[in-house]
Amino acid sequence: MEKPEQSVLTWIFEMGEARLLQFAEELLSNPKMTDAISTGLHRAARTKGQVDRNVQALLALLGVPTKADYNKLLSKVEALQGSLVNLNIKLDRLMASRETPRRRAPARPSAKRRAAPVARSPKQTSDQSFSERDEPR
Numbered sequence: 001m002e003k004p005e006q007s008v009l010t011w012i013f014e015m016g017e018a019r020l021l022q023f024a025e026e027l028l029s030n031p032k033m034t035d036a037i038s039t040g041l042h043r044a045a046r047t048k049g050q051v052d053r054n055v056q057a058l059l060a061l062l063g064v065p066t067k068a069d070y071n072k073l074l075s076k077v078e079a080l081q082g083s084l085v086n087l088n089i090k091l092d093r094l095m096a097s098r099e100t101p102r103r104r105a106p107a108r109p110s111a112k113r114r115a116a117p118v119a120r121s122p123k124q125t126s127d128q129s130f131s132e133r134d135e136p137r
Contacts, residue, residue, distance in 0.1 A: 027033050
């Protein structure tokens with residue numbers, strides 16, 4: 001039975017770390033190789049940017065929010081949450097100030113609303129309660 005051909009990665013892995021470093025050094029010392037790697041990375045970055053723009057356009061057409069939309073919404077929700085916390089604090093202070101008893105000056109009826117003095121019979125005294133005065137004798 002024949003042994004299947006080894007891939008390049010398997011071959012490099014079997015070479016060991018020292019050999020791998022020597023191989024990488026030889027590759028990077030070649031100017032044509034560094035130019036090819038640089039060009040490949042540059043093209044990959046440009047392609048990624050195009051793919052990102054296309055995905056954003058597709059998501060916008062479908063009405064699906066993007067991560068940027070989510071982040072904008074999140075910042076607005078956090079601002080609203082902060083406002084609610086401030087309102088709750090102010091409401092708590094207002095309610096606490098209303099719970100403390102305040103002494104008010106006794107209400108004085110105005111000149112127009114003052115009731116005429118009630119004439120009392122000599123038998124009624126101010127010590128009698130309301131029900132005693134109304135009882136027939």
